[in-house]
Amino acid sequence: MSIEAAVVDPTYGNWRRPRRAGLGPFGLIGTVGVFGGIVLALFVSLASLKAALAVVVLLSAVLLPMAVRTQDGRNIYQLLAVRVGWFRRKAKGTTTYVSGPLSPRPGGRFRPPGLLSRVRVLEGRDAYDQPFGVLHHRSRNLYTIVLGCEPDGGSLVDPDQVDNWVASWGQWLARLSGEPGLRGASVVVETAPDTGTRLANEVLPRIDPKAPAAARAVMEEVVERYPAASSEMHTYLTLTYGTPSGQKRRTEDIVADLAVRIPGLLAGVVSAGGGPASPLSAERIAEVVRVAYDPAVAGDVLDARTRHGGTGLDWEDAGPAATVEKVNAYQHDSGVSRTWLLTLAPRGTVRANVLRGLLEDAPGTRRKRVALLYRPIDPATSARIVESDRRTAQFMATSRRGMVQARAANEVRAAEQTAVEEATGAGLVEFSLMVTVTVDTDEELADASATVRNLLAGARLLMRPADRMQAAAFSCTLPAGILPWEYTLVPRELKEAL
Template structure:
């Protein structure tokens, strides 16, 4: 007799690059420490009291840079978040009212917040399909939204799953070579199925001469099936920064974006993404409209089933009223709460690590899981992995005991990353935003418990996006909002902090 050992492929080795600096200080903090020592030494040449005053002042300024939260934020980051929230609340910027009876110019239901200055364009791809393009005017970015029908993982051989994962990694690595691509996102949205689509498909096909029993069975199926089913939608957003867009015409930009879609679509099909097609401007507006007002989801599906279109425009896709609190974001018929990724699972995981988080959850009106990707160009990737490898080797050589054992494992991981990057693999930074929408604020405690249970199964570490719930809600929508493009401080300076 022989025993066959079945090995399941695992994945991992994602790393947060080490920041240059002493201890928990970043590069800016380290430069400040050495600069402060020089200033203190110079002050001591004049008087001892002046040196003491300079030392105390430097300590008060630099100490907050060394104190960090578990997710890596220093004291200044936390204070900036709280001060920003206090200012917005004092100016009543956490409240939003739109429509004909509001003070908003035009009387339209424009999306609020970071979407208020976004405009919509529409073009046609090489297959003569309409596709919408969101123009983020404040950053001069252009976003294309793709709708996917991914293949399910049920009854699929493990070998096929491994192929899908490998091709998905290849598709992500190709993003680093995509000209002018600033970021991408994958949004998986789940919600209870209202049953509108099933009714529109079945009821018109029932023959008038059908037996009463057969008719009763079909009507009962249409009535009862939605109670146990769910709706799942998958979107992929690609955000480009077009150089010289101000001097280029609208048609030229749309043609440029249309020619880029074909290659990316073919890569998604091989990675298990199924049929991928760009969404029209009307479909994007419908997705945003339903996100802000979940109660109209059935009406939107019913109109599309009856007439093939809803006629909804981007300027009318926002909520009639919205209110942001410290812990929630209230909008029309829903109340949402969002969470941000702080730490990826340690060690290795299987390909199904996110399945429980992506599956529909009873009692939740809508749930969106947004994976955000920031591709890094090959030149920068080589510099990052080489610096990370040197930092890991330095830490391994300067530590002892159990800490050294962990540092040695960090060296092995850094060496593997450097070898894979030298062999042609791409480097991509990623994060995640999860938004849960319920019917009322009274359901938020139950949503918190549900999220804790889901995160325990996925081994993810996430924190609630308190005091920035409205911004996190927008980032989880398929509209191309990239968090690293919304900050006033440059991304490189934030990394140095």
């Protein structure tokens, strides 16, 4: 490719899967078990050869499941843990949720279920006196703020401008690594067919009763048919903060601290092509969650906001009336949803519009949410990670021969580039992606799944359904600040060692 072509059509990439410490397919725990088992078998063999053989067989039965891994890196023990958790929840009846006045739940209200059940909503005002909602996750003592924006479209935009937006977004993500107390962030892009409510409220009241009948008929037909060919798109950014361990702070002080940070965060979003951005109020957050669980009320919510300036909806009534979690689907009020988890990011380089098809409205779906999850890493840890990856890549390149050496050499170049960028101030961020599709009935779910698979192929992504975790995965794609790594039963460090 010529230099001129590279400038006109820039590419991006150099993301790398975190390297797991260990021998071959074994993690750190498996590697320790292998070498410890060898030493134990040698000592036992001094007393009895049969006993040593029994030790080897027993250790092989325990360690071999750690060596068999799926494409996304999970071993047999992790797969069994998911199935055991599913059967336990099903036996306890927690896969079914009922709320409201006729339910046995105290209060008789429609609280959100699952991971959102212990969330309470606070509200404060930022430096511009705008109200903003704060979601307090009491089970983890985390606080989440939600920002809404309307990104500028990529059509008819110069490649240089797109490249500047990408660079500004990278700087915004790098800034998150220095945000005190930040545990994670997410970008949620939600698309849905246009209900036509906004257009009807704008056009119909302005039609003159004395206008010619033909003109009135044309305007009414436009209002009726336009929504069938259009869609609405909403973009939300969530930032979840935690308090230092052992340090107690008043809730009022935390809300005031978050209010000071909002203007700077909004400025970074605008410079990265986010368009007009503002924090979401507590009422607006409740409306988003309410529509996600019951898509049929989207038009009513929008109509109430247009006519009265708000709905008055409270967080305690933002949840569904009933939900049923299945192995491969999540049924809630007027919708049925399925969520996919990222298995493998695109290899090599990509262009700026690689996710465009996935982010656009998908025909045949009621709603679709694409959530990018980010876990910023502090600068000190980032330096250790990139240096460790650099040494590992160099060792693999010098220890392999033949055709594999080309890929190993590429790994070395990527690791070197990452180390240079980190040393010059770039941030290191772990990311993942989740996609949730909502339809009206179970019969439509198969067609929607085929549509998603086609979109993933165009985006060069490999994803898998979140089977036996659909309810939790659905909550993670809502703009509510649910960070999956904060809610695992097994600590993240131990999970990585497996």
